[in-house]
Amino acid sequence: MEGSNANTNKKKVEAEGEGESSKKKLKVTMGVETLDCPICYGPLGPKIFQCSVGHCICLSCREKLDKKCPVCSIKTSFKRCFAMEHVVQEAKVACSNKKYGCAEGVIYYQKEEHKKACPSAPCFCAASGCGFAGPTKVLLDHFLIHHKYASTILPDSGTVSLCLQPGLHVLRYTGTSYFFLLSMDLEPFGHAISVICIQPNVKEPKFKCNMEYDCVMTGCHESITCYIRSSSLSDGLPTVYDLIIPKGKISDDQNGIMFEATILSRSCLQGKGSAPDLQGTPYVKTANTAAVTADEEEERA
Ligand SMILES: [Zn+2]
Ligand SMILES: [Zn+2]
Ligand SMILES: [Zn+2]
Numbered sequence: 319m320e321g322s323n324a325n326t327n328k329k330k331v332e333a334e335g336e337g338e339s340s341k342k343k344l345k346v347t348m349g350v351e352t353l354d355c356p357i358c359y360g361p362l363g364p365k366i367f368q369c370s371v372g373h374c375i376c377l378s379c380r381e382k383l384d385k386k387c388p389v390c391s392i393k394t395s396f397k398r399c400f401a402m403e404h405v406v407q408e409a410k411v412a413c414s415n416k417k418y419g420c421a422e423g424v425i426y427y428q429k430e431e432h433k434k435a436c437p438s439a440p441c442f443c444a445a446s447g448c449g450f451a452g453p454t455k456v457l458l459d460h461f462l463i464h465h466k467y468a469s470t471i472l473p474d475s476g477t478v479s480l481c482l483q484p485g486l487h488v489l490r491y492t493g494t495s496y497f498f499l500l501s502m503d504l505e506p507f508g509h510a511i512s513v514i515c516i517q518p519n520v521k522e523p524k525f526k527c528n529m530e531y532d533c534v535m536t537g538c539h540e541s542i543t544c545y546i547r548s549s550s551l552s553d554g555l556p557t558v559y560d561l562i563i564p565k566g567k568i569s570d571d572q573n574g575i576m577f578e579a580t581i582l583s584r585s586c587l588q589g590k591g592s593a594p595d596l597q598g599t600p601y602v603k604t605a606n607t608a609a610v611t612a613d614e615e616e617e618r619a
């Protein structure tokens with residue numbers, strides 16, 4: 319197939335050339351090293367500099383260098399290389415989530431940036447030994463069909479009353495690109511519940527959840543509100559609990575607990591940035607600090 323490309327593209331150029339001469343396109347194959355900085359191996363994006371011989375390097379390497387080209391060791395003054403900048407701005411590659419359905423051609427040096435926002439980025443099945451990954455909607459089907467997790471469709475009010483069983487319970491709106499997962503573990507100290515929003519590429523909580531339980535047998539009632547963390551489950555299920563119902567507070571007849579959950583949009587909360595303390599400060603299961611890398615500031619001319 320590769321060998322026939324030149325021929326196919328030649329035809330394409332000719333055909334397109336007839337109508338819109340300004341939009342002639344040519345598919346080419348080149349080694350990625352051509353598009354990478356030879357010093358830091360990162361992708362070259364504007365601004366690009368070259369030595370007097372023509373070796374191209376990126377802006378951040380240029381700023382760290384004295385007046386000697388590290389490639390040819392010649393004493394030089396670096397100048398902008400606009401020709402190479404044009405090339406890298408046109409060089410498109412397939413998204414690394416192509417196998418999950420992303421059909422976008424991504425500018426090579428913006429590949430990582432796209433990946434962080436790619437709508438087809440996968441979420442992961444956390445069931446031990448499963449390893450399934452797919453876009454959120456595909457993962458939802460996998461949870462319901464393959465693992466047969468209990469599932470409840472949320473009404474517009476966002477409030478559902480359910481008999482919560484140990485294990486995972488899907489809460490979902492119809493037609494959204496995310497869904498929620500309630501998890502209940504039976505720990506020696508009681509029922510431990512957590513809630514998480516399944517979606518890729520999101521760090522800030524976008525929703526909060528009010529959880530309420532009532533037990534007619536013990537007369538205990540409690541209500542807490544917590545932020546819902548978002549996760550692609552790439553690191554497995556959450557390692558924190560949002561609500562712990564201590565042993566004895568609720569009658570444990572092995573048939574689940576009567577539980578009410580309300581999903582609230584975070585937009586009803588004021589402000590941005592660090593989440594203020596709500597009642598439901600998560601209980602940490604194990605010491606686990608999520609590494610959140612700061613968004614890379616893109617250098618623009
Ligand atoms: Zn560099
Ligand atoms: Zn050089
Ligand atoms: Zn993509």
Ligand SMILES: [Zn+2]
Nearest residue numbers: 443445448450
């Ligand atoms: Zn699975």
